[in-house]
Amino acid sequence: MAAQATFKSIKSLVPLFDRVLVQRFKPETKTASGIFLPSSTTTSPLPEATVIAVGPGAPDKEGRIVTPAVKAGDRVLLPGWGGSSIKVGEDEYFLFRDSEILAKIEE
Numbered sequence: 001m002a003a004q005a006t007f008k009s010i011k012s013l014v015p016l017f018d019r020v021l022v023q024r025f026k027p028e029t030k031t032a033s034g035i036f037l038p039s040s041t042t043t044s045p046l047p048e049a050t051v052i053a054v055g056p057g058a059p060d061k062e063g064r065i066v067t068p069a070v071k072a073g074d075r076v077l078l079p080g081w082g083g084s085s086i087k088v089g090e091d092e093y094f095l096f097r098d099s100e101i102l103a104k105i106e107e
Contacts (some may be wrong), residue, residue: 010088015055018068018098022049022076022083023091047078048105052093068098075105 015021025048051074057067070076079102083094 010086010091010093013053013086013093015053015095017055018058018066019055019095020051020068020070020076020098020101021053021093021095022051022087023076023093024049024078047051047080047102049076049078049094050074051076058098070101070104072100075107076101077103077105095104 010021013021051070051072052073054068056068057065060066066089074088078094078096079100082100087097
């Protein structure tokens, strides 16, 4: 269940430590030829997302800050589970740890 946010803009949310704020891609509701897809085929979330904001990093065992491997604007591959859901208006965002992100998509 998504936590309803009390702030008006997602830009006012700054992740801490190694947290990464992402927005999942929405599944297509229409095919390239114009056929509308039923809602039962578009309910599962896609594993791809866009990084919105990234925390400064988390300290390792020696106390050095390890910076996250992704930056704002990157496309990433997410696991099918996990992440903390945050809802701002009609949009839903997720907070993941940097180590939970499976891959960075480069095209």
